[in-house]
Amino acid sequence: MKILVQKFGGTSVGSIDRIKAVAEICASELASGYKLLVVVSAMGKSTDTLVSLMEGLTDTPNAREQDMLLSSGEQVSIALLSMALSKLGLKAISLTGWQAGIVTEAKHGRARICSIDEVYLRSLLEKGYVPVVAGFQGITEDGEITTLGRGGSDTTAVALAVALDAERCDIYTDVDGVHSTDPRLVSKTSKLETISYDEMLELASLGAQVLHPRSVELAKCYSMPMRVRSSWKREDKGTLVCDNAKPSMLEGARSVCGVALDRKQARLSIVGVPDKPGIAHSIFTELSDQGVSVDVIVQCVSQDGFTEVDFTVGRADALRAQELLKSIAVKIGARETAIDPCVVKVSAVGAGMIDQPGIASTMFKALGDRGINIQMISTSEIRISCIVSEEQGELAVGAIHDAFGLAPQG
């Protein structure tokens, strides 16, 4: 069996007309010879509606009851999509997470998928049915309904594709693929035909909100090709996310494939720190013990036996991190602390930058030429990130995008 898994997000099934359009997409893939399994999210704003009902009752909902509530949303969309498919003469059957055999951990609101019993799904596919499966939800071994948390529906789709040994997992969304940067930031962006899992992971983590990194991690782990495509532009093939750096090389050693902007950063500094071995450890262990996740870290070269440590945290954690840092400063005898909540992180990503010298300097020159001050730098094998002031963030993205020639050619 040549199996294709398709996933449609909330806006793709946001109205009856959209659901009809999705059914047409499914029908055309079936006509091309695939066995099809479809995963859907809750309709458009329906989750928001449920959440606002809940907020009328309590600020601290029980996580189990919240899962019970929210998982009803996908139950509506799977039933409606099945009806729309039947209307086109297809054999469709809707399945909740538990009916589809999706077994998760017993962690309400953020359960990970433990296993999928795919026997029933496979038998449905063999009989020519299109199973329409509720994304974002599963069941524990004790029969409790769980939800998978952020990125859940994409993850459901990839997990089912892996369990069924599908040929590909198509993620339909409201953008036409993965672009060289956020089209809201730069007027002329290129849509990438292909991107590697690693590149996608860096871009996903860095704020290009097309695919949740969790689903990409899973796809990477099992080498499951994913295609990001638009449910509005049916003819468009979107962007294929697949194994390692091959695609980049085929395009002529593309060094940088995309530029991302993460606005949710805040910079903290601790100054006048006695430069002793283990000092970084004391600072960051305490922060991590308190659940503060640190991103970029820079420690300056010591002067006169004192050093300075700068780091960024998620902006939501900034004030709490600052309080913690003040008490750490007292403990380790540091002079003072500072906070700048108005910084952003711009990153150039590309598997092709491995072993290619000069990428970083091209990036730094592009920023310098526009008068943008780089506050901090961090790098990985396939990424270079700079922390800059918030007001210069968009300018920085445009500068880097231009410098690496990412605008469409011609």
Added chain:
Amino acid sequence: MKILVQKFGGTSVGSIDRIKAVAEICASELASGYKLLVVVSAMGKSTDTLVSLMEGLTDTPNAREQDMLLSSGEQVSIALLSMALSKLGLKAISLTGWQAGIVTEAKHGRARICSIDEVYLRSLLEKGYVPVVAGFQGITEDGEITTLGRGGSDTTAVALAVALDAERCDIYTDVDGVHSTDPRLVSKTSKLETISYDEMLELASLGAQVLHPRSVELAKCYSMPMRVRSSWKREDKGTLVCDNAKPSMLEGARSVCGVALDRKQARLSIVGVPDKPGIAHSIFTELSDQGVSVDVIVQCVSQDGFTEVDFTVGRADALRAQELLKSIAVKIGARETAIDPCVVKVSAVGAGMIDQPGIASTMFKALGDRGINIQMISTSEIRISCIVSEEQGELAVGAIHDAFGLAPQG
């Protein structure tokens, strides 16, 4: 364990404020020493919303998918009520039909309950939890979600009460109990303190839309006391529905307890029918084979070897029944057929009328005194029904209500 089952209908949980009020009612019963299990319907208009979405897709929805769709409604209300109960400091846990162990036939849209596995429910009650169970839904042995059709949530509540050997099943609704007739028809009605199952069944079947006859049948079968009460008037005890005629006797041999009006009738006639044995059989077998349900039947005394047969059907079936009747007339050599879609049925109900002569004549006199023509009469042991013209229906109800002194005393 002293167990009480409470059921709250759609209007009782129609808003966040109503859900909070319901939680208060539950809390006060718990405080009085009961173990509590609560059954809820979908919130107010939510089922209508789902149906209108569905109607945007298809006029002929697959019954399985319709069950999948509609059963999501109760999942929302159970989760919200559980949260409201938790907010009051109670231990509540929401359960879908399948989680509550409600196993049904594999008939989508109108499944009957086969069995209830009450072990889990009982263990929750023993641990002090309030299980909040989705009404109207269950699961087949094959793991398919079903709905129970009309009267489903009341039936869920009674079935759970029976399975758990509860002390009573309280049905909360938007009226304060069972009245001597529909308060919209007669200005001064009496609320009945008690009513027997049989009386309630006659009234329920006859259009007093308080309890669905299906739930009353089940309660009668297992002698489970039910109480109909208002979720708006907490202090009001409502009406107790319980075993046989005892209550009527205690109230001084009340002969008639209520008067019902069924507006959904149509009268059909077949005239000039050769009066041979088996003629009624030929007419009604054919109608029943075609799924037309016949209510009141009157066959006139034969004249010159010909007779006339009159009967009523539900108004929705009237035109179809007329077509059938025309072809039957040809087959059996009857002269002609006629239809009057504008008739209604008024009924006086009371267990006390058994062995009490004069009840029927009191009723007929009351109608005659107001100039109301009785077209057809039908009786059971505890009911007398008259078919009258639609325009005289309400007048007839008032006349009978007065004649039996059902208005409140004093």
